Amino acid sequence: MSLPVRVLIVDDSRIYRAAIEEALTGQDGIVVCGSVWSGPKALEHVRAQPPDLVTLDVEMPGMNGLDALQAIQAFNATRPGQPEVGVIMVSAYTSRGAEATLQALQAGAFDFIEKPKEASHAQNVQSLRQQLTGKIRAFQQRHRRNGSQPVAVPPRPAAPPRRAVRAVVVAVSTGGPRALSQLVTELDPQLDQPVFIVQHIPPEFTKPLAESLARQSGRRVVEGVQGDLVQPRTIYIAPGGQHMLLRTVREGVRIVLNQQPPENGFRPSANVLFRSAPLAYGGDVVAVVLTGMGNDGSEGIEPIKRAGGLVLVQDEASSVVWGMPGSAVATGHVDEVLPLNQIAARINSLCKKRSP
Known part of the structure; x- marks a missing residue:
């Protein structure tokens, strides 16, 4: 049996931390290993007990999500041969949040989700569950694949185009x-x-x-x-x-x-x-x-x-x-x-x- 994905939740909002934890609790193959409220606290946890994956709020006071991502990547660089700690960004519906999230994705975050704004807590939790579980399982497959040989694909020579490519x-x-x-x-x-x-x-x-x-x-x-x-x-x-x-x-x-x-x-x-x-x-x-x-x-x-x-x-x-x-x-x-x-x-x- 494969080991579960260990997830660290990072968000300055206690409400969103609780909602994400509730969304992930009980999901097969996923375990919440920690929940913290700031970038520095996240780094303390990552250095002491590296999780497999971090859900990282984009907009936090002090060390924001992009800064925390860069620090996590710097930590990964100190552990050659070890599995990297992955990051899924959690973005608010704001133009600033969108731009910061995009920068994070270009910098190497695995993926992102958007914070839901549903009418009830239960609906928010359901939205988070729907968004997160598929991405976490995709990360899990990628994580395992890094330790195995890629699928071999026989080369197929391309025929030259009949005319100029347009x-x-x-x-x-x-x-x-x-x-x-x-x-x-x-x-x-x-x-x-x-x-x-x-x-x-x-x-x-x-x-x-x-x-x-x-x-x-x-x-x-x-x-x-x-x-x-x-x-x-x-x-x-x-x-x-x-x-x-x-x-x-x-x-x-x-x-x-x-x-x-x-x-x-x-x-x-x-x-x-x-x-x-x-x-x-x-x-x-x-x-x-x-x-x-x-x-x-x-x-x-x-x-x-x-x-x-x-x-x-x-x-x-x-x-x-x-x-x-x-x-x-x-x-x-x-x-x-x-x-x-x-x-x-x-x-x-x-x-x-x-x-x-």
């Missing part, structure tokens, strides 16, 4: 902000092709994510806007809470947003974007599936392959969670499985390539 579409979820930081900064700044990204993240996070990626890369990175005519050398991020599609018009390709029902629990869904891409660009598309829980994107790569496009996915070893990439590989429609640090270079090469 667009890149990307699916990403858990671990995405950090993966996107690396991917976007490593793309050739002279790349003309537009890039369209579906990142599973709430509405208040997508604009800060676009702004952060723009600062890091020096590229034009924007939220998709209904009816916008697609421009070259631009990266478009699907707004949280809305599907993003591509539609051919006389002037070129336009962005279409809608609030149709979620697919596989997600809106935006990468499947929706991916299905629209070959209708707008034919087979001149490169699809990329990065780290994330679930299987979003797996259904959408089939029409891209059928049209003659190419599909790249992130490998297991470099993924925070290999759910989405692994599900894509299982379809048999993937051309190449690559570590994250090789994906941008491959996109650069494909986008510059011209077939005779």
Whole structure:
């Protein structure tokens, strides 16, 4: 029988600490090993009895959540060969909280949840339970996987595109902000092709994510806007809470947003974007599936392959969670499985390539 995940709760609010503890108590494979009210107290606990995972409030007086995360990562660095203490950020519904949470995700936090504001304590506890348990179990799987060999995926040489690549579409979820930081900064700044990204993240996070990626890369990175005519050398991020599609018009390709029902629990869904891409660009598309829980994107790569496009996915070893990439590989429609640090270079090469 596997050992349970030991969770340390850190929040300056006694009410939220109690709610998180109540949400986790009795859940199979999860044990609350401590509950403290500040960053310094959290570090005392981590150094004395390292937990597997910390739920860390973003906005705390004194040492805030981002500072505490950095201190926990510094502690991890002192223990080579030992399992790292993971962190799930707990964010309030504020613009400041969203920006700080995004910084934490880019700095290496495993994932985040948002503090619920339901009508009753019982509803808040239920919301916390729904948000946290799936993420903790995903962390547990990642934790165990780090001690084992990654799944072997036979290499499959990619056929050259029939024509020049005209667009890149990307699916990403858990671990995405950090993966996107690396991917976007490593793309050739002279790349003309537009890039369209579906990142599973709430509405208040997508604009800060676009702004952060723009600062890091020096590229034009924007939220998709209904009816916008697609421009070259631009990266478009699907707004949280809305599907993003591509539609051919006389002037070129336009962005279409809608609030149709979620697919596989997600809106935006990468499947929706991916299905629209070959209708707008034919087979001149490169699809990329990065780290994330679930299987979003797996259904959408089939029409891209059928049209003659190419599909790249992130490998297991470099993924925070290999759910989405692994599900894509299982379809048999993937051309190449690559570590994250090789994906941008491959996109650069494909986008510059011209077939005779």
